[in-house]
Amino acid sequence: MIPARNRVTPAKSRAALLAMAPKVDPVAGLLEAMHAAGIEPDDPGVIVADGVLRRFRVEGDKAGSVNGWFVLHHDHGAAGTWKGGATCTWSSKSTARMSRAEKDAFHAAMRQAKAEAQRQREVEQQHAAERASMLWSKGAPASPDHPYLLRKRIVAGNARQRGELLMLRIEDIDGNTRSLQYIGADGTKRMLSGGAKRGHFVVVAGSLPADVIVIAEGFATASTVATQYPGAAVLAAIDAGNLEPVALAVRARYHDLQIIVAADDDRTTDGNPGLTKAREAAAAVHGRIVRPVWPEGSPQSLTDFNDLAGWLMEVQA
Numbered sequence: 428m429i430p431a432r433n434r435v436t437p438a439k440s441r442a443a444l445l446a447m448a449p450k451v452d453p454v455a456g457l458l459e460a461m462h463a464a465g466i467e468p469d470d471p472g473v474i475v476a477d478g479v480l481r482r483f484r485v486e487g488d489k490a491g492s493v494n495g496w497f498v499l500h501h502d503h504g505a506a507g508t509w510k511g512g513a514t515c516t517w518s519s520k521s522t523a524r525m526s527r528a529e530k531d532a533f534h535a536a537m538r539q540a541k542a543e544a545q546r547q548r549e550v551e552q553q554h555a556a557e558r559a560s561m562l563w564s565k566g567a568p569a570s571p572d573h574p575y576l577l578r579k580r581i582v583a584g585n586a587r588q589r590g591e592l593l594m595l596r597i598e599d600i601d602g603n604t605r606s607l608q609y610i611g612a613d614g615t616k617r618m619l620s621g622g623a624k625r626g627h628f629v630v631v632a633g634s635l636p637a638d639v640i641v642i643a644e645g646f647a648t649a650s651t652v653a654t655q656y657p658g659a660a661v662l663a664a665i666d667a668g669n670l671e672p673v674a675l676a677v678r679a680r681y682h683d684l685q686i687i688v689a690a691d692d693d694r695t696t697d698g699n700p701g702l703t704k705a706r707e708a709a710a711a712v713h714g715r716i717v718r719p720v721w722p723e724g725s726p727q728s729l730t731d732f733n734d735l736a737g738w739l740m741e742v743q744a
Contacts (some may be wrong), residue, residue, distance in 0.1 A: 451502075451519040453476040453499055453500070453501050453502065453504060453517075453519065454474050454475065454476055454499070456504075456517045456519065457474060457476075457497065457499050457504045457506060457515075457517045458471055458474060459517075460504075460506070460515040460516065460517040461497075461506050461515055463515065464506075464513045464514065464515035465511070465513055466485070466495060466506055466507065466508050466513050466514075466515060467485065467486040467487075468483045468484070468485065468486065468495060469483070469484040469485065469486045469487075469488070470483070470484070474497060474499065475499065476499040476500060476501055476504070477499070478498065478499070478500045479498065480496060480497075480498040480540065480543055480544060480547065481496065481497060481498070482495065482496050483495040483496070483497065485508050485510060488510065489617070491620070494508050494509045494510040495507070495508045495509075495510075496508075496509070496544045496547075496548075498540045498543075498544075499517075501519075502518065502519040502520070503516070503517060503518045503519065503533060503536060503537075504516070504517045504540075505517070505537050505540040505541060507541065507544060509548055514541060516537045518533055551621045552605070552606075552621060552622065552623040554621065555605075555606055555619055555620065555621035555622040555623070556603070556604060556605050556606065556622065556623065558619065559596070559597070559604050559605065559606050559607045559619055559622060560604045562589065562594070562607060562619075563587065563594065563596050563604060563607065565589070566587030566588060566589050566594045567587060567588050567589075568583065568587060568588070569583035569586040569587055569588040569593055569594075570583070570588060571583055573588065573593060573612065574612040574613075575593060575610050575611070575612055575613075575614055575647075576593075578614070579647040579650070579651075579733055579737070580733075580736065580737055580740060581646075581647055581650035581651060581733070582650065584631055584632060584650060584653075585629075585630060585631065586646070589609075591611065591612050592609045592610065592611055593609065593610040593611075594607055594608075594609060595607065595608040595609075595610070595629045595646055595663070596629065596630075597622065597623075597624060597627045597628065597629055597665070598627060598628065598629075598630065599623075599626070599627050599676070600626075600635075600676045600677065600679075600680050602635075605622060605623045605624075605627045606618060606619045606622025606623055606624060606627065607619040607622065608629065608646070608665060610646065618665075624665055624669060625669060625672050626669070626672040626673060626675070626676040627669075627673070627676075628642070628662040628663060628664050628665070628669075628673045628676075629646060629649070629662065629663040629665070630660065630661075630662060631643075631646060631649040631650055631653055631661045631662065631663050632649070632650070632653035632659070632660070632661040633653075633658065633659055633660035633661055634660055635660050635677075635680075635681070636660070636680075636681050636684060637658065637659055637660035637684070638658070638659075638684060638685065639656060639658070639659040639660070639684070639685045639687065640659065640660045640661075640662065640677055640681070640684055640685065640686050640687070641653070641656050641659050641660070641661045641662070641686075641687045641688075641689055642661075642662045642663075642664055642670060642673055642674055642677070642686065642687070642688050642689065642708065643661070643662070643663055643664070643688075643689040643691075643731075643732070644663065644664055644665070644666060644667055644670065644689075644691050644701065644731070645663055645665070645666075645731070645733075646663045647731075647733040648663070648689065648691065648731045648732050648733045649661050649662065649663040649689070650733070651731075651732045651733040651736045652689045652732050656687070659687075662677075667691065667700050667701050667703075667704035667705070668704060670688060670704050670705055670707075670708035671704065671707050671708040671711050673708075674686055674688060674708040674709070674711060674712045674714060675711055675712060677712070678711075678712040678713075678714075685714070685715070686709070686712050686713075686714035686715070687709075687714060687715050687716070687717060688705045688706075688708045688709040688714055688715070688716045688717070689705070689716075689717050689718075689732060690702045690704075690705030690706070690716055690717065690718040690719075691705070691730050691731040692718050692719050692721075692730055692731065693730050694727065694730070695727055695728075695730075701730065701731070702718060705718070719731065719732055719734075719735045721735070722739075725738060726738065
């Protein structure tokens with residue numbers, strides 16, 4: 428018989444096992460969840476478990492950008508990225524082992540964290556929109572001799588200029604200024620910090636509404652495409668990832684107008700993101716897609732309508 432003093436009751440055994448179990452590291456737990464969701468902080472060391480909503484730079488983003496967010500407590504947390512829209516949650520206790528009350532509390536905390544992140548994002552974007560409007564109002568009409576315009580062989584159109592920088596106004600479907608894009612003399616592009624981009628665009632030629640609406644990626648490409656569609660409203664979506672959001676915003680407002688997506692052809696890049704995203708955008712709004720047709724002997728370095736137009740002007744000169 429086991430002496431009474433050496434007996435271990437089930438309750439004592441369970442408590443002893445819990446005490447002996449290694450404590451879960453909340454930082455490691457959240458980082459693992461973030462990795463699984465494709466959210467990679469540029470510096471994992473910024474992740475701390477202090478219960479405060481914080482921002483971080485996502486790996487691969489431009490220096491100074493803080494498109495990622497997280498909030499981490501000792502036993503649960505959430506994270507996300509505004510650039511791609513991915514989010515994730517983490518808990519030191521599996522939801523399968525939670526009581527109904529624990530599950531409700533956990534999911535409520537996660538909803539609150541995501542809502543607060545979105546609220547802060549919207550406040551930041553509104554401040555950026557106000558700043559963009561002020562800067563735009565102070566800009567002068569862009570010089571037709573700006574080095575970028577000359578190199579791309581395009582007209583200034585609606586662009587303005589601040590010092591040596593071209594300024595492009597990014598607006599929403601209602602015509603409200605949402606942000607700015609700057610283009611330097613060497614072609615370097617940057618966005619106004621904190622500005623909203625998703626679903627917004629630069630009006631390069633014409634105006635909304637129009638019988639035909641053409642959506643391209645960048646300003647130079649849209650400017651070149653505009654010469655082939657007189658009378659159309661030609662919009663620059665800024666990048667390939669924004670083609671579909673812009674197309675959807677346009678279609679939601681103008682149900683019956685023709686939408687054409689002018690694709691970049693990133694033929695030397697794996698997956699050809701320009702053409703792939705353009706096809707997705709056109710399909711999402713039952714629109715039409717146009718793409719460059721490369722003449723025999725054209726260099727593989729050409730990727731868009733502006734590249735093609737520039738090369739043809741050189742060979743025909």
